[in-house]
Amino acid sequence: MCEEILSVKDLKTYFxxxxxxxxxxxxxxxxxxxxxxxxxxxxxxxLVGESGxxxxxxxxxxxxxIQPTSGSINFAGRDVMTADKKSLRTLRREMQMIFQDPxxxxxxxxxxxxxxxxxxxxxxxxKPSEAATKAKKVLDHCGIPDGSVQRFPREFSGGQRQRxxxxxxxxxxxxxxxxxxxxxxxxxxxxAQILNLLQDLRDEYSLTYLFISxxxxxxxxxxxxxxxxxxxxxxxxxxxxxxxxxxxxxxSRALLSSVPRETPDEDKKRIILTGNIPSAANPPKGxxxxxxxxxxxxxxxxxxxxxxxxxxxxxxxxxxxxxxxx
Amino acid sequence: MSEQEILLSVRNxxxxxxxxxxxxxxxxxxxxxxEKGKALGxxxxxxxxxTMLSMSILGLLPQTARISEGEVFLNGEDLRTLSKKEYKKxxxxxxxxxxxxxxxxxxxxxxxxxxxAESLKHHCGLKRSEARIKVIELLETVGIPRxxxxxxxxxxxxSGGMRQRAMIAMALAPSPExxxxxxxTxxxxxxxxAQILELLKDLxxxRNVTVLFVSHDLGVIAEIVDxxxxxxxxxxxxxxxxxxxxxxxxxxxxxxxxxxxxxxTTEGKRLRAIAGQVPSLEARPSGCPFHPRCExxxxxxxxxxxxxxxxxxxxxxACWLYCHENEKSGEQPNV
Numbered sequence: 145m146c147e148e149i150l151s152v153k154d155l156k157t158y159f160x161x162x163x164x165x166x167x168x169x170x171x172x173x174x175x176x177x178x179x180x181x182x183x184x185x186x187x188x189x190x191l192v193g194e195s196g197x198x199x200x201x202x203x204x205x206x207x208x209x210i211q212p213t214s215g216s217i218n219f220a221g222r223d224v225m226t227a228d229k230k231s232l233r234t235l236r237r238e239m240q241m242i243f244q245d246p247x248x249x250x251x252x253x254x255x256x257x258x259x260x261x262x263x264x265x266x267x268x269x270x271k272p273s274e275a276a277t278k279a280k281k282v283l284d285h286c287g288i289p290d291g292s293v294q295r296f297p298r299e300f301s302g303g304q305r306q307r308x309x310x311x312x313x314x315x316x317x318x319x320x321x322x323x324x325x326x327x328x329x330x331x332x333x334x335x336a337q338i339l340n341l342l343q344d345l346r347d348e349y350s351l352t353y354l355f356i357s358x359x360x361x362x363x364x365x366x367x368x369x370x371x372x373x374x375x376x377x378x379x380x381x382x383x384x385x386x387x388x389x390x391x392x393x394x395x396s397r398a399l400l401s402s403v404p405r406e407t408p409d410e411d412k413k414r415i416i417l418t419g420n421i422p423s424a425a426n427p428p429k430g431x432x433x434x435x436x437x438x439x440x441x442x443x444x445x446x447x448x449x450x451x452x453x454x455x456x457x458x459x460x461x462x463x464x465x466x467x468x469x470x
Numbered sequence: 471m472s473e474q475e476i477l478l479s480v481r482n483x484x485x486x487x488x489x490x491x492x493x494x495x496x497x498x499x500x501x502x503x504x505e506k507g508k509a510l511g512x513x514x515x516x517x518x519x520x521t522m523l524s525m526s527i528l529g530l531l532p533q534t535a536r537i538s539e540g541e542v543f544l545n546g547e548d549l550r551t552l553s554k555k556e557y558k559k560x561x562x563x564x565x566x567x568x569x570x571x572x573x574x575x576x577x578x579x580x581x582x583x584x585x586x587a588e589s590l591k592h593h594c595g596l597k598r599s600e601a602r603i604k605v606i607e608l609l610e611t612v613g614i615p616r617x618x619x620x621x622x623x624x625x626x627x628x629s630g631g632m633r634q635r636a637m638i639a640m641a642l643a644p645s646p647e648x649x650x651x652x653x654x655t656x657x658x659x660x661x662x663x664a665q666i667l668e669l670l671k672d673l674x675x676x677r678n679v680t681v682l683f684v685s686h687d688l689g690v691i692a693e694i695v696d697x698x699x700x701x702x703x704x705x706x707x708x709x710x711x712x713x714x715x716x717x718x719x720x721x722x723x724x725x726x727x728x729x730x731x732x733x734x735t736t737e738g739k740r741l742r743a744i745a746g747q748v749p750s751l752e753a754r755p756s757g758c759p760f761h762p763r764c765e766x767x768x769x770x771x772x773x774x775x776x777x778x779x780x781x782x783x784x785x786x787x788a789c790w791l792y793c794h795e796n797e798k799s800g801e802q803p804n805v
Contacts, residue, residue, distance in 0.1 A: 194659035301747045331515035332686070333763075336730040336743035343740065358659070365732040365741065388734060402664035404689030406733045407716040416668055417661045420629045 152181040155215035175201040177376035190367030240313035244325035246305035250297040257293040303334035382458040392465040483540035496522040498704035509681040511695035519704035566641030570653040572633035576625035583621030631662035703759025709786040
């Protein structure tokens with residue numbers, strides 16, 4: 145169908161925990177533990193999971209803002225994993241990031257226009273004189289009027305700041321954007337504005353998104369494919385519409401059923417998971433999820449399931465889901 | 471066991487905050503009654519004054535804020551006439567509180583059990599050994615596994631969900647008449663949030679406690695409350711029962727808010743965003759606080775705040791669309 149723009153194979157990012165134990169080396173934290181992703185140009189790909197599942201680390205590892213431990217990352221035919229500093233800089237022109245917190249991701253001492261023009265100068269895409277005009281144009285697209293570009297970030301509200309963050313990411317004309325929880329710091333009425341803006345910009349600038357979020361309702365609204373992560377691994381991947389009409393992994397089902405109902409009398413069968421998310425430093429043996437899974441069997445305790453396709457574009461990592469779907 | 475006993479009653483409450491740029495009203499003339507055994511949700515976006523409202527009721531306002539007028543009655547007792555010491559007693563015994571951030575709400579240097587036991591010893595006069603038994607019982611009620619050993623653990627040793635359970639146990643300890651929960655599940659993951667909401671619902675049914683539930687999340691509100699008060703710019707926009715909120719919203723703000731939220735059924739659709747910004751405390755518009763963003767605003771809306779009108783299905787709404795001055799309006803204008 146479409147041309148593949150990003151291909152991630154067996155990506156692993158481990159962190160060494162700083163505290164050492166008496167008995168020598170402490171175990172490393174497996175934030176991302178063998179992930180495969182393939183994203184097509186023009187897609188909006190959602191990565192969902194609870195806090196600590198490794199979704200943000202995945203996003204950052206793909207841009208190599210965090211150095212991955214192993215695996216391969218291929219962006220538009222170029223190898224990101226082994227790129228040196230210089231080629232990484234050219235790559236980053238095309239791969240940008242939108243962060244969650246618009247309060248801490250803008251330099252408080254710079255004027256908005258300078259914040260947005262800076263990437264153009266850093267990447268030598270425009271002379272300082274032209275940079276301002278180009279930056280103004282992008283800011284205007286993102287809903288920041290010409291009259292307020294000389295102001296400082298503190299003079300803007302959260303929603304407007306997020307518009308500035310988006311403008312800064314767009315100004316180098318990237319093809320791929322990692323949006324890490326771009327609206328979770330915003331109020332409901334402002335969230336909708338920003339989500340609509342992101343959708344408009346996707347068409348206008350022909351962008352591809354990796355959209356990271358913990359909020360299933362938002363992911364449903366803005367993505368066309370989705371992967372669910374649990375403890376550093378993808379447990380299920382499907383087209384968004386397929387996923388929401390029938391998730392197969394027990395964790396996906398529980399996650400979906402945990403979303404508060406939309407209206408008070410919505411009939412909702414809730415799967416309440418017991419227990420907490422295990423530590424990524426010491427993940428359970430076998431299937432990561434078996435400690436909380438309502439359906440686990442002996443096999444789940446011993447053998448970790450692989451992500452296996454069950455139908456076109458729909459894969460699940462569960463010993464039981466395979467049986468039940470057949 | 472009378473049916474319509476009013477437990478909490480707030481009359482024309484106004485709370486002022488002093489900032490570097492002057493004094494502003496964070497809570498601007500709020501009226502409501504809460505019946506015994508009912509759960510009332512207060513919904514609003516950040517800066518709407520929902521937390522200041524609950525803090526005003528609790529008497530826990532920061533130093534820069536004060537209540538300038540109005541009354542708060544709990545069981546007929548005017549809380550505003552109490553001394554600090556008396557207020558503290560009421561807060562411990564009759565009002566239980568659950569806050570958003572369970573880690574910062576516990577003292578890190580005392581064990582979970584001792585902190586819960588303290589209120590029992592202080593307010594209910596239990597002995598140390600009696601308190602321990604009662605606390606372990608409570609920890610069990612809120613679904614904490616191995617309550618005997620958790621009693622002697624410190625807050626940092628528990629996960630977020632477990633800490634929130636412990637906080638609920640603490641709020642329940644002196645068998646309060648009302649529980650004020652301020653965004654109790656906001657810091658939690660959805661699967662843990664579902665656990666905590668389920669627990670709160672069960673407790674509410676079993677113990678028949680009255681709950682004041684503050685949240686920004688309409689979905690969470692739909693789960694747990696009987697009636698809802700929508701606040702915006704420090705004022706009550708609409709006060710309605712939970713079914714009417716979702717199926718028959720009256721105020722333009724409530725309607726817009728319901729349309730703006732993404733849901734599990736809005737795939738690929740454009741969201742109906744509300745234009746403009748949430749007004750900051752220092753730049754609240756004159757008249758109705760929502761008028762600059764309201765699609766149905768008229769000139770009148772920018773000049774005068776609408777009075778609270780009672781509609782036939784006992785929905786209270788503050789909007790000129792429903793208020794025709796020559797007709798009788800149900801309540802005192804709230805300006």
